Structure formats: structure tokens, C-alpha cells
Amino acid sequence: MPDWTQSMEQSFEYYTVDPGTWKDMERLDTVKKCTISRDREADTLGSASIDIVDSVGECYVRVYLITIQNGVTERHPLGTFLVQTPSSSFDGKLRSVTMDAYTPLLELKENQPTIGYSILKGDNIMESAYRLVRDNIRAPVVKPSCDKSLYDDFVANTDDNWLTFNSDLIANAKYEFDLDELGRVLFAPVQDTASLQPVCTFDDGNSSILYPDIDVEHDMYAIPNVVEVVYSRSNENYYAKVVNDDPNSPVSTVNRGRVIGYRVTDPDLAGDPTEGQIQAYAERILREVSTLEYTVTFSHGYRGNRVGDCVRLNYERAGLIDIKAKTVSQTIYCEAGCKVTEKAAFTVKLWG
Structure with missing residues (x-):
């Protein structure tokens, strides 16, 4: 991995993806701009907007950040997205197509379980979810290892789709959906920030990649006593x-x-x-x-941390001293500098 705090050459590459093999297929050389959104609160965990000269129709597109540092070239996948809804404009010289793109989890929203579909009491929760997701999505699905079983029959609601049904199902085992940058579907155990170790630290000393503007928000209005x-x-x-x-x-x-x-x-x-x-x-x-949640919004150069990771914030000028926070969303701008605007959350106990 490169040293993200030091200078390097950066560029971006885009490829269509074969949905059968999930491998890169054809390089797209006419992409002008791309913005990637990763969001733990979004049902499909993210989306992307891709500006290109010519429409490529409906297909999967994978985005890479290319770095060259000390003579070493590396490719870092940033996400894999299903392009679906293009719009176009013309400025008198060039035609520009803006493509909205979504994560592979979108495919789970496209169909519904049969009315009354159920997983029976005693069935293994994660094995059932793995089978259902694998059968209803083209992206590779990584099989989890968990032996927790259902205490009661789990029945689909009439308005469920395969994403909502499986999201609710795996919540019974304290799991949630996740995606890696290659677009593979993962099942991640739910963890609180206190149990995580920081993967990186943002502080006054790495101002070379940390932008100066930081916003901190909290609201204790509705906390009961x-x-x-x-x-x-x-x-x-x-x-x-x-x-x-x-x-x-x-x-x-x-x-x-x-x-x-x-x-x-x-x-x-x-x-x-x-x-x-x-x-x-x-x-x-x-x-x-009786916990107060703080959200911190800040921007930095790309350094490989993901949504769901724990980061340490030690930015004294903003009053953030040795804070462990969990990243809940990121917006990645695929342009010079590869700016990332990130939102992280941490909680403070107010009783007990």
C-alpha cells in the first residue's frame, strides 16, 4: 500500500464488468467525472454518478484509483456499480451523459418473496440468508460462518422485497449487509465503536491530507431521563x-x-x-x-479507510482529542487529489 500522507501520482480507470464472471471486461476511456457515495444508512449502501461522453447502456462499471509512488504502480478498487438511468446534455461541442449507478444490492429490491414465504423455526439464519441472496443477485456472495438459529418462524411481509426480507432476517443474528470495493456481497457482524480498533488516525500532524473545515453536530433534546x-x-x-x-x-x-x-x-x-x-x-x-451521538463531518485525501471502519480523531484545533469514531458515510470525488468527504459518529454516555 502507498503512504497516503506522501505525494504520489493519481489517476482513475473505469471498466465494464462481466456479470457472469464478475471480472473486468472493457475499459471505458470516455469517463469525464465520477462521484461515489458510500452510506451505511442507505438501503443499498451507496450509489455513484458517472459523467461520460457516450452512454454504455445498462451494465456494471468498476472504478479504480491508480497510484504511482516511488516507482510502484498500484490499482485500488473504489466500487462496482450498476448503471441504470442515463440523462444527457449537449453544450454545442460535446455531448455529456450523466449515469446514475447503484450497488449490486439494488438487484435484491427488484423482486419480492412469494406471499407467505417463511424461514422455519430452527433453521440456520445466515445459511438461509446466504442461499436467498445468492439466488437473487448476480454479484458474488461471500458465505458467512454463524450457527445461530431462528427461535420462531420468520414470515415475509406483503410489502417485502428480497433486500428488506433478508436485512430483517440477518438482524436476528446481529448481522448486516456489507459490500467490498469489488462489489461482492458480505455479511458483517454488528459491532459498536468501543469494540473496534482504529484503522487510521486523523490529526494535526497529517494536515497534508486533512482539509481544514470540520463540522461537529449533536442533539440531546430527545434523550429521556x-x-x-x-x-x-x-x-x-x-x-x-x-x-x-x-x-x-x-x-x-x-x-x-x-x-x-x-x-x-x-x-x-x-x-x-x-x-x-x-x-x-x-x-x-x-x-x-442516555447516550449522546456526535457526528463529525470532515474531508481528507483518500487513504483507504472504509464505511464501517473505526477512525481516531485527534484534531485539537477542532476540539477533537483522542476520539474513536465509526465512519458512517463517505463521498469520494474521482478527480485530482481524490478528495473524500466523510461523516463519522461517536457517542458519549450521559448516565450510568
Whole structure:
């Protein structure tokens, strides 16, 4: 890998992809500009916009960043996208075609399960999801290793497509969809930021690739300071209430001077819980909801970190000192400098 903080030559290459072999097929030499969006919150995890002289029709296109540093040339895939909806313009000299492109997960949205389709209780969750995704998409699918089984039958809703059905299915095993830059479909375990190790650090010392503008946002308006749990099943009825009255907590009833409530009427508990377990559950819920999420938006030169990675922010001029944050979105501009605008999130506990 190149040293991303040092100077290098950069260029970009674009290839159509054979959907049967998933290999590069034909190089596209008339691409003028490309912007790639990676977004953990998007249902298909991203998209791209490609400006080209001539339309290529519907096909998969793979984007590469080419680097030359110290005489070594390397190719770095940035994404693989299905081109679908072109629009064109003409300035009197050149025709320009703008192609909207989407990740391979789009194919899972195009068809629906049969009405009443279900995965049965006891079936392996991830094996079932792997089989269904593989059968409904042309991109390669990497088989996961997980032995978690369903506790109950999992039935498709009438408005489900294969993407929503499988997203909800794998959530039962605490997994989520992911994609690598070659467009292969992955299944990634859900992990919180605290359990991750930073893959890179952005600080005052690498200002050669870090742009000066940084935005930090947070909103503690809706964070509750009272949690109530109501449990009723068979002949058992329990009620638990936990109050954040800690004077050191900025969202407590003491500091806010008012109550902001949060009520759980269907607690996620296995078996027949005791009154003490309901109380402990209420305390856990208050700890979970008493977190303040910060989002940091900043820009930098490309350095290989991905959406879902943990990064360390130690940019003292912005008041960010030794912060571990999880990247939730990136916009990659395939032009000189390969600028990346990135949004990362981290949380701060406000109680417990």
C-alpha cells in the first residue's frame, strides 16, 4: 500500500464488468467525472454518478484509483456499480451523459418473496440468508460462518422485497449487509465503536491530507431521563421505573428541571423474568438511551479507510482529542487529489 500522507501520482480507470464472471471486461476511456457515495444508512449502501461522453447502456462499471509512488504502480478498487438511468446534455461541442449507478444490492429490491414465504423455526439464519441472496443477485456472495438459529418462524411481509426480507432476517443474528470495493456481497457482524480498533488516525500532524473545515453536530433534546418498563404475561404483572436524577448528568431531571419519559411495554426478555430482572432491564434501557451521538463531518485525501471502519480523531484545533469514531458515510470525488468527504459518529454516555 502507498503512504497516503506522501505525494504520489493519481489517476482513475473505469471498466465494464462481466456479470457472469464478475471480472473486468472493457475499459471505458470516455469517463469525464465520477462521484461515489458510500452510506451505511442507505438501503443499498451507496450509489455513484458517472459523467461520460457516450452512454454504455445498462451494465456494471468498476472504478479504480491508480497510484504511482516511488516507482510502484498500484490499482485500488473504489466500487462496482450498476448503471441504470442515463440523462444527457449537449453544450454545442460535446455531448455529456450523466449515469446514475447503484450497488449490486439494488438487484435484491427488484423482486419480492412469494406471499407467505417463511424461514422455519430452527433453521440456520445466515445459511438461509446466504442461499436467498445468492439466488437473487448476480454479484458474488461471500458465505458467512454463524450457527445461530431462528427461535420462531420468520414470515415475509406483503410489502417485502428480497433486500428488506433478508436485512430483517440477518438482524436476528446481529448481522448486516456489507459490500467490498469489488462489489461482492458480505455479511458483517454488528459491532459498536468501543469494540473496534482504529484503522487510521486523523490529526494535526497529517494536515497534508486533512482539509481544514470540520463540522461537529449533536442533539440531546430527545434523550429521556426516566424509563418505565411494563411487563404483563400469564399471571405475572411487573412495573419498574428508573430515574436519572444524577446532578452530574446534563440530561438528568435535576439539571433539566423536567421529566422526559421513555416507556417499554413489550420488553425483550426470554422466559419468565422476575421482578428484579425487570428492574435490571429498565436500568439497562436507561443506560442505552442516555447516550449522546456526535457526528463529525470532515474531508481528507483518500487513504483507504472504509464505511464501517473505526477512525481516531485527534484534531485539537477542532476540539477533537483522542476520539474513536465509526465512519458512517463517505463521498469520494474521482478527480485530482481524490478528495473524500466523510461523516463519522461517536457517542458519549450521559448516565450510568
